Amino acid sequence: xxRRALIAxxxxxxxxxxxxxxxxxxxLVGKQDLPIPRWLFAWGAAGVLIVSFVALATLWxxxxxxxxxxxxxxxxxxxxxLEILCGAIGVFAFAVVVYAGLAGSQSPQENLAPTFIYxxxxxxxPFLSFLIGDVFRLFNPWRAIAVAAAWLAARVGGRDALSEPxxxxxxxxxxxxxxxxxxxAWVELVYVDRDDPSTLAIMALAYAAVQLVGMSLYGIRPWxxxxxxxxxxxxxxARLSPLHWRDGRLxxxxxxxxxxxxxxxxxTVALVCVMIGTTSFDGFSMGTVWNDVAPxxxxxxxxxxxxxxxxxxxxFTLGLLVMVLLVSALYRLGVEGMRxxxxxxSAQELARAFAHTLVPIALAYLVAHYxxxxxxxxxxxxxxxxxxxxxxxxxxxxxxxxxxxxxxxxNAIWYVQVGALIVGHVCGLILAHDRALALYxxxxxxxxxxxxxxxxxxxxxxxGLWLLSAASQ
Amino acid sequence: xxxxxxxxxxxxWTSILYVAPVVVVVxxxxxxxxxxxxxxxxxx
Numbered sequence: 001x002x003r004r005a006l007i008a009x010x011x012x013x014x015x016x017x018x019x020x021x022x023x024x025x026x027x028l029v030g031k032q033d034l035p036i037p038r039w040l041f042a043w044g045a046a047g048v049l050i051v052s053f054v055a056l057a058t059l060w061x062x063x064x065x066x067x068x069x070x071x072x073x074x075x076x077x078x079x080x081x082l083e084i085l086c087g088a089i090g091v092f093a094f095a096v097v098v099y100a101g102l103a104g105s106q107s108p109q110e111n112l113a114p115t116f117i118y119x120x121x122x123x124x125x126p127f128l129s130f131l132i133g134d135v136f137r138l139f140n141p142w143r144a145i146a147v148a149a150a151w152l153a154a155r156v157g158g159r160d161a162l163s164e165p166x167x168x169x170x171x172x173x174x175x176x177x178x179x180x181x182x183x184x185a186w187v188e189l190v191y192v193d194r195d196d197p198s199t200l201a202i203m204a205l206a207y208a209a210v211q212l213v214g215m216s217l218y219g220i221r222p223w224x225x226x227x228x229x230x231x232x233x234x235x236x237x238a239r240l241s242p243l244h245w246r247d248g249r250l251x252x253x254x255x256x257x258x259x260x261x262x263x264x265x266x267x268t269v270a271l272v273c274v275m276i277g278t279t280s281f282d283g284f285s286m287g288t289v290w291n292d293v294a295p296x297x298x299x300x301x302x303x304x305x306x307x308x309x310x311x312x313x314x315x316f317t318l319g320l321l322v323m324v325l326l327v328s329a330l331y332r333l334g335v336e337g338m339r340x341x342x343x344x345x346s347a348q349e350l351a352r353a354f355a356h357t358l359v360p361i362a363l364a365y366l367v368a369h370y371x372x373x374x375x376x377x378x379x380x381x382x383x384x385x386x387x388x389x390x391x392x393x394x395x396x397x398x399x400x401x402x403x404x405x406x407x408x409x410x411n412a413i414w415y416v417q418v419g420a421l422i423v424g425h426v427c428g429l430i431l432a433h434d435r436a437l438a439l440y441x442x443x444x445x446x447x448x449x450x451x452x453x454x455x456x457x458x459x460x461x462x463x464g465l466w467l468l469s470a471a472s473q
Numbered sequence: 474x475x476x477x478x479x480x481x482x483x484x485x486w487t488s489i490l491y492v493a494p495v496v497v498v499v500x501x502x503x504x505x506x507x508x509x510x511x512x513x514x515x516x517x
Binding site: 046451 | 487497502
């Protein structure tokens with residue numbers, strides 16, 4: 001088993017060696033003037049991880065995070081009214097984005113829909129979720145519509161008007177969310193019409209329809225907790241926040257404690273691997289060698305009989321899949337390594353038990369990869385909100401606002417990105433160490449089991465920094 | 474298909490430096506396993 005783990009480690013390292021330099025598609029960065037070469041940051045980050053690992057092994061002998069303790073610090077006044085208001089705002093924003101996409105200018109820069117969906121929604125909400133908790137749940141438009149419909153049906157037809165929802169299939173778990181996020185990433189990174197406002201608006205309507213049908217079949221809560229791709233993803237990231245909003249109360253908890261309580265139902269590992277893998281491919285797909293290889297793959301597909309555009313999309317789809325599989329393989333390496341310790345834990349049991357350790361890494365990748373895009377592109381909302389259709393209107397007097405690319409230096413962006421990656425992976429190590437202490441019979445076995453998670457964490461850190469570095473060249 | 478990769482080695486050779494920390498940790502783990510095996514032959 002140990003030999004198998006070593007061979008797997010060699011294969012993953014070899015594969016990483018074969019990977020080319022890459023740039024980030026959405027990472028907008030200027031010229032940096034760093035005091036040391038970028039690769040040295042990867043070495044430094046690995047050093048921080050190794051020191052953290054040793055410190056955990058010696059200074060953290062018993063589990064400390066396994067028990068979730070929360071303290072209510074604020075009872076929100078008029079919580080129900082606030083929930084209704086937030087839901088209404090969410091529905092209004094959704095309607096504006098869809099209307100802008102369908103009725104507005106079809107130029108992606110002039111229309112509100114692409115910027116809102118790709119930057120404010122997909123990048124901004126994860127940042128907010130980590131900082132202030134699961135705010136998306138309050139503003140979730142399809143949840144608000146479903147709750148309103150259920151309330152209305154109960155008022156009109158009485159309590160018996162709605163039949164009991166079907167039991168949500170346990171085996172399905174979070175797989176619908178994982179598949180949904182993969183499909184969204186496919187649209188964002190592969191689909192040729194990804195920036196087309198009307199196409200995006202139609203897809204948003206289709207997404208909402210699927211959510212409403214799902215909630216009507218399986219119930220609002222079970223569906224949202226398992227199968228709403230964005231809802232599940234954002235709530236997963238919100239578990240890292242020390243703030244927890246529930247039932248009209250705001251509770252605080254230890255940092256990282258929320259994610260420890262994650263129920264590792266089927267599809268959870270897949271969801272996190274999809275999050276990390278698709279973010280990585282966003283950078284990788286702009287790299288030199290991918291851009292050398294992709295046309296060749298496209299040519300092969302064209303020789304089979306596909307058109308040029310379809311062939312290129314198939315090539316990118318394959319690349320996206322390979323990156324997700326590579327991330328999954330790296331995690332699997334850590335799991336197989338843990339099995340060498342000798343205790344009778346199955347690979348599936350370990351994979352699920354340590355799934356939550358990937359969540360801070362997913363967030364770290366997201367911050368590192370999209371921080372610059374968010375800082376710049378979110379500014380575009382200043383003029384888009386005044387002219388959402390791109391027809392020359394000036395609703396709030398900010399239509400002439402511009403993006404200030406100078407408000408933060410390229411070096412500052414780099415340090416934030418590197419810092420996010422290091423902190424995210426140290427958090428991953430802490431979570432893995434604490435879970436190992438709870439799972440293994442003694443402290444020594446727990447530490448030994450984590451040797452391989454250290455490889456995984458150093459691997460993810462190096463991969464993340466390498467992607468960032470290439471983006472900055 | 475792989476020819477362009479090597480033809481442009483100047484563009485990406487520094488990428489290898491990013492793998493070095495992973496290789497160092499893997500080698501260190503291999504050494505640890507080897508030493509543990511030598512100390513206790515009963516161990517797998």
